[in-house]
Amino acid sequence: MTELIELAEAALRNSHAPYSRFRVGAALRSQAGHVYSGCNVECASYPLGGCAERAAIAAAVLAEGPSLRITELHVVARDDSGTLRSAAPCGACRQLILEFSSDAVIGFLGHDGKAQRWSIRDLLPAAFNLESQSA
Ligand SMILES: [Zn+2]
Numbered sequence: 001m002t003e004l005i006e007l008a009e010a011a012l013r014n015s016h017a018p019y020s021r022f023r024v025g026a027a028l029r030s031q032a033g034h035v036y037s038g039c040n041v042e043c044a045s046y047p048l049g050g051c052a053e054r055a056a057i058a059a060a061v062l063a064e065g066p067s068l069r070i071t072e073l074h075v076v077a078r079d080d081s082g083t084l085r086s087a088a089p090c091g092a093c094r095q096l097i098l099e100f101s102s103d104a105v106i107g108f109l110g111h112d113g114k115a116q117r118w119s120i121r122d123l124l125p126a127a128f129n130l131e132s133q134s135a
Contacts, residue, residue, distance in 0.1 A: 001117075003027075003029075004035065005033050005074050005107070006027075006058035007025070008025035008027040008075060009076050011026065011037040011038060012039055012040075012054075013025070014050065015041065016040070023077065024052040024075060024077045026038050026039075026051075026053040026055070026075045027073070027074055028056050028071075028074075029070070031068075031069035031070070031071050034102070036059040036063065037056050038054070038080045040055070051089070053073065053075060053089050053090075053096070054092070054096055057100065063098060071101065072104060073089075073107070074106075074108065074134050075088070075106075075109075076109070077108075084113075086108070086110055086111045088123070089106060091124070094120065097124075098120050098124055101121060103120070103121065105117055105118070106123055107119050127134070
């Protein structure tokens with residue numbers, strides 16, 4: 001995951017986070033072996049902002065198409081002082097990651113300050129599944 005951590009670090013330097021001052025970078029590796037990164041982009045109308053994970057996934061889908069499969073994804077976050085911060089993917093991002101892999105490995109700094117590695121299934125055990133919604 002070292003390469004992904006470095007890419008996520010580089011991505012967060014370009015984040016647009018004037019409101020939260022919480023810079024986030026994400027980088028993923030596809031099953032095809034390519035890597036993609038993204039950063040958070042905030043907006044004065046808060047709900048319109050976007051997460052780094054979803055930006056990385058959008059870049060990957062743009063390059064590889066809708067058959068994209070994610071093998072691993074790493075998130076790095078820092079505040080304005082440069083201090084590392086905990087940054088597990090939010091619920092929306094977990095759902096989107098799962099859309100592109102049910103066995104992706106997700107890395108991030110946990111609330112305890114230690115590096116965490118989870119499977120996406122463990123992070124989102126009861127994911128929304130459109131096919132199971134029919135009566
Ligand atoms: Zn998110």
